[in-house]
Amino acid sequence: RTETDATAADREPLFDRIPRRDFMKAGVAAGAMGSFAGCTGLLSDDDHPSAADVDASVAPGEHDEYYAFLSGGHTGEIRVYGIPSMRQLMRIPVFSTESARGYGYDDRTSEMLEEAGGYTWGDTHHPRLSQTDNDYDGRFAYVNDKANGRMARIDLKYFETDAIVDVPNTQGVHGACARLPDTDLIFGVGEFRVPMPNDGRDLDDPDEYTSVLTAIEPESFDVAWQVLVDGNMDNGDGGKNGRWFFATGYNSENGVTESEMSGSDTDYVKAFDTLAIEDAVEAGEYEEIGGVKVVDGRQDSPLNGGSDPIVRYVDVPKSPHGVSVTPDGEYAIASGKLDPTCSVIDIEMLGDAADPNDAIVGQPRVGMGPLHTAYDGRGHAYTTLFIDSQVVKWDIEDAVEADLGSEEPVIEKIDVHYNPGHLIAAESYTADPQGDWLVSLNKLSKDRFLPVGPMHPENDQLIYIGDDDAGMKLVKDTPSYAEPHDASIVSADKLDPATVYDPEDYDEEFVGPEDSEIVREDGRVHVKMYSMRNEFGYSDVTVQEGDEVTFTVTNIEETDDILHSLAIPEYDVNIKLAPQETREVTITADEPGVYWMYCAFFCSALHLEMRSRLLVEPA
Ligand code: CUK
Numbered sequence: 001r002t003e004t005d006a007t008a009a010d011r012e013p014l015f016d017r018i019p020r021r022d023f024m025k026a027g028v029a030a031g032a033m034g035s036f037a038g039c040t041g042l043l044s045d046d047d048h049p050s051a052a053d054v055d056a057s058v059a060p061g062e063h064d065e066y067y068a069f070l071s072g073g074h075t076g077e078i079r080v081y082g083i084p085s086m087r088q089l090m091r092i093p094v095f096s097t098e099s100a101r102g103y104g105y106d107d108r109t110s111e112m113l114e115e116a117g118g119y120t121w122g123d124t125h126h127p128r129l130s131q132t133d134n135d136y137d138g139r140f141a142y143v144n145d146k147a148n149g150r151m152a153r154i155d156l157k158y159f160e161t162d163a164i165v166d167v168p169n170t171q172g173v174h175g176a177c178a179r180l181p182d183t184d185l186i187f188g189v190g191e192f193r194v195p196m197p198n199d200g201r202d203l204d205d206p207d208e209y210t211s212v213l214t215a216i217e218p219e220s221f222d223v224a225w226q227v228l229v230d231g232n233m234d235n236g237d238g239g240k241n242g243r244w245f246f247a248t249g250y251n252s253e254n255g256v257t258e259s260e261m262s263g264s265d266t267d268y269v270k271a272f273d274t275l276a277i278e279d280a281v282e283a284g285e286y287e288e289i290g291g292v293k294v295v296d297g298r299q300d301s302p303l304n305g306g307s308d309p310i311v312r313y314v315d316v317p318k319s320p321h322g323v324s325v326t327p328d329g330e331y332a333i334a335s336g337k338l339d340p341t342c343s344v345i346d347i348e349m350l351g352d353a354a355d356p357n358d359a360i361v362g363q364p365r366v367g368m369g370p371l372h373t374a375y376d377g378r379g380h381a382y383t384t385l386f387i388d389s390q391v392v393k394w395d396i397e398d399a400v401e402a403d404l405g406s407e408e409p410v411i412e413k414i415d416v417h418y419n420p421g422h423l424i425a426a427e428s429y430t431a432d433p434q435g436d437w438l439v440s441l442n443k444l445s446k447d448r449f450l451p452v453g454p455m456h457p458e459n460d461q462l463i464y465i466g467d468d469d470a471g472m473k474l475v476k477d478t479p480s481y482a483e484p485h486d487a488s489i490v491s492a493d494k495l496d497p498a499t500v501y502d503p504e505d506y507d508e509e510f511v512g513p514e515d516s517e518i519v520r521e522d523g524r525v526h527v528k529m530y531s532m533r534n535e536f537g538y539s540d541v542t543v544q545e546g547d548e549v550t551f552t553v554t555n556i557e558e559t560d561d562i563l564h565s566l567a568i569p570e571y572d573v574n575i576k577l578a579p580q581e582t583r584e585v586t587i588t589a590d591e592p593g594v595y596w597m598y599c600a601f602f603c604s605a606l607h608l609e610m611r612s613r614l615l616v617e618p619a
């Protein structure tokens with residue numbers, strides 16, 4: 001038997017053991033992926049289909065219809081899933097180092113992390129994608145770091161983090177979103193209130209603590225300006241027409257303990273008039289703090305005194321959490337968290353009304369612990385109910401017509417397992433949601449999976465929402481590692497990732513076979529070498545104890561999916577080299593001896609032999 005035969009034969013029985021048919025018990029034919037064709041026709045009104053009727057399978061070798069970008073919470077990464085298969089396709093390290101991708105191990109990425117504060121981890125919550133004309137343009141993703149007050153940009157050509165900004169004057173950047181329709185600013189929402197500047201002053205004087213909204217230039221990724229506000233902030237979302245940005249805030253009480261923070265019956269949605277803010281910056285009405293132009297958006301600020309306040313404070317019950325703008329741009333909907341309602345804010349009225357509270361045009365009673373709301377593009381809102389462990393579907397226009405506090409707009413509820421945080425529908429953050437798939441990102445999985453010790457996986461559940469008559473259908477459980485918060489789902493055809501690198505796109509010098517050289521100068525050694533199946537450009541490299549050694553290594557392969565790495569034992573090095581990629585890494589050769597430099601990606605049948613020796617001569 002050839003090796004290939006053996007592999008296939010070995011796999012067959014395993015394949016049979018996988019309970020793949022569980023989702024297809026009713027025998028629905030594979031059909032078009034993600035379609036629900038035929039099901040409605042088969043059903044009477046009171047005979048709703050079970051999960052088994054919705055085909056979310058993606059056959060071996062077939063591609064998913066959507067990419068989902070999920071935050072990884074305190075792993076500091078982004079994860080890429082296929083929808084509807086829920087297969088995890090890739091992980092993109094952002095704020096934490098990651099050895100498989102050599103992220104934080106080569107000079108470029110380790111310097112980027114160092115310049116962004118030098119922290120070893122982050123807490124990603126809100127991955128949002130760049131848009132043009134309120135539609136995904138496939139260029140970038142942006143994500144916050146709640147832990148260290150940073151924002152990052154991920155280049156979707158290479159699915160790699162390419163910029164991080166350590167935002168001054170803030171601690172805990174939570175909500176994140178671009179200014180729409182064309183992503184001409186990126187917003188980071190400051191959550192934790194701290195003295196400003198946080199240099200030891202006002203330590204125990206919480207009334208002096210503040211938080212800021214930060215606007216970041218998308219290209220340079222520098223901070224453009226900040227707005228100081230009363231109270232803290234939480235989540236955020238942008239209006240569709242380039243003017244408004246909305247942030248929820250709990251703790252209007254300015255408390256520092258849980259009971260202090262949740263005392264008041266209302267807190268705020270802060271509606272930032274970003275055009276008015278830019279005018280204020282332009283007019284010099286800012287104070288420079290920590291190198292940033294900071295505009296005062298607090299309620300008693302002169303900039304909020306006139307008829308055209310830069311920040312409108314809308315009273316919303318109670319410790320609201322998520323806020324998201326409807327696809328048509330008409331409403332911002334805030335979820336009450338400690339109140340069983342969502343508040344529907346009419347965005348146009350907000351600009352005109354003398355009292356911002358007059359812009360609250362609906363307040364449906366949706367259930368206990370509403371956290372986040374997503375849209376299907378057919379006029380429905382889907383809100384997670386953390387306490388009830390449900391997703392509730394409700395009608396937005398009905399909510400505007402009904403009395404405040406009415407349950408009438410509620411269409412249906414579905415149990416999820418358990419305690420959902422965010423939920424996200426396909427392209428829900430654009431002007432044109434696809435309305436077929438919804439993912440509920442549940443914080444607890446409890447009994448849903450094989451036990452794996454005291455730390456449980458989370459449970460990301462796929463729900464079909466494409467048939468309003470049949471109702472929401474739970475289709476899949478997906479265990480996930482701690483801890484996704486938000487996600488963005490984008491049609492696969494809107495992304496066009498590269499499969500090999502373009503050397504024009506990075507600064508490191510491409511090293512082909514002719515360019516191999518070892519340059520020695522004053523205790524510095526520069527090793528320029530290529531890598532390919534199954535060798536490095538040098539089979540050994542000799543340096544002196546104490547030398548500072550920089551390796552510039554190019555993977556000269558042009559074939560998709562043939563990666564190499566340069567791993568150096570005991571020197572804590574592993575750099576990833578995708579086809580046509582060059583990376584540099586610098587070490588100090590402070591331990592004499594023989595070190596087998598090797599390739600960590602299984603690249604060919606002679607992968608194990610793809611090695612080179614680093615010989616460090618004693619001084
Ligand atoms: S937050 Cu985590 S569940 Cu950071 Cu958007 Cu609501």
Ligand code: CUA
Pocket residue numbers: 532533534563564565599600601602603604607608610
């Ligand atoms: Cu190159 Cu393994």
